[in-house]
Amino acid sequence: MHFEVPKAKKFKEFGGEYVMIVISILTALALEQGFEAMHHRHLAHEASAKMNAELRRTIKEVDAALEHNEKKRQQLHQARDQLLAGIRAKTDDAELMQRFKKEWAEMMRLDLDTPTLHREAWEAAVANQAVTWLPREALENYAGAYGAIRDTSTYTYSGALMFLDAPRLLDIFSKAEMGTATPQEIYQLAARMVAAYDNLDNNLASLNKVLKTVVAENDSGHAGKSGS
Template identity: 30%
Template sequence: MQIDVPSQPASSLKAFGLQYVMIVLGILTALGTEQVVLTLRHQSSGEAAQHEIEAELRANLEDIRSTVRSNIERHKPMYALRDELAREIQAGTPNATIQERIITPSKGSLTLRLSLATFRHEAWDVSVANQSVAYIAAPVLHQYAAVYADQRDYHGIIYANAHALVSSSRYTDVKTDVDIGNVVPQELLRVLNQHLFAVELTQGNLRGLEAKLAKVLSVPSEFDVGTTPAARAAAAR
């Protein structure tokens, strides 16, 4: 900011007062102009950051939705096998018959193919690093921060559930028995139930995160299926 002062001293008190007022007005005008420019620059920086963040969140939202749909399709054969095994076991069908009629033709349904979403966070990280998030409205910024935190926690929750619920060694043993035609149907049913329960928990976590992202982006949730355990289990299938 540069203020030009008079080159000649004031010839009277009135002239001095006029020069003083002009200098003050010049300073205030320059400060005001500088503040307006700075405010506009900050506003533009905040709007650009918000645009990049929302584009990233929309990509993550679509990733969640495609992952949920993929898991539904991939596990339909496993659900069908589980349900058929349960019916035959309850009906008292001999194990050898179950092996021949159900298990042997369904070997391809036993592959573990659970998809997990991968969330991008580069736009958020850059905005935090260059401090442009400071120029996003506080309520919106709080929503962004919360949903990015949920995304960071997602994989930890999924892996913790999988580790607690699914025994890979047990699954491998049962899968080997299936391949050689010597599996106990009841044991296979237990392993299927174990795995599918982990699938349902994963799907439920994905749906919950999808709902949060949809709310932040002001779009409808694709999986609004209710909150009861039965509804969540049916939706996972």
């Protein structure tokens, strides 16, 4: 910033030039703050657009996973229930294992869809501090959405794997191929698989409900600003 030292000899002229210098300095500072505020608003708007797009993409992928898993989940429930009915009816083990090979083995093939839960846009907005310039309500919405994504990634996926017990699953399928597995072992395996699908899908459905609410609230907020 550059300014000249007043050259006037009279006090009145000096005072006038001094006032002009002060006004120039204040104007320059105001312009600088204005440009900075504009830059911050641009960062916040850009971050918001990217996060909204990312959340919509995650919602779409979770919806697809839920649709895929639901078909498999229904098959697993059917196989488990039919097997349990046979066990309770004291059907011969050999007959039940024949039905497993012909009817239930394909239904019990593990095909669990675990969609990627994206956080890249949020992490970028945190890194460049764009989130600090978001309106408080929008920031709380995004923080809630991405917090739910983090928790689902951490606990839900690990929980599904815990229900499955992969080594045990492989052991029973191996025994079934060798002809040494029992209907009771197959039922226990089916119960584990059903629990894994139920746990995963219930949590994914809850997550999507949160994400859809946040996106809808952000859209309504943007629409309100556009109309004002």
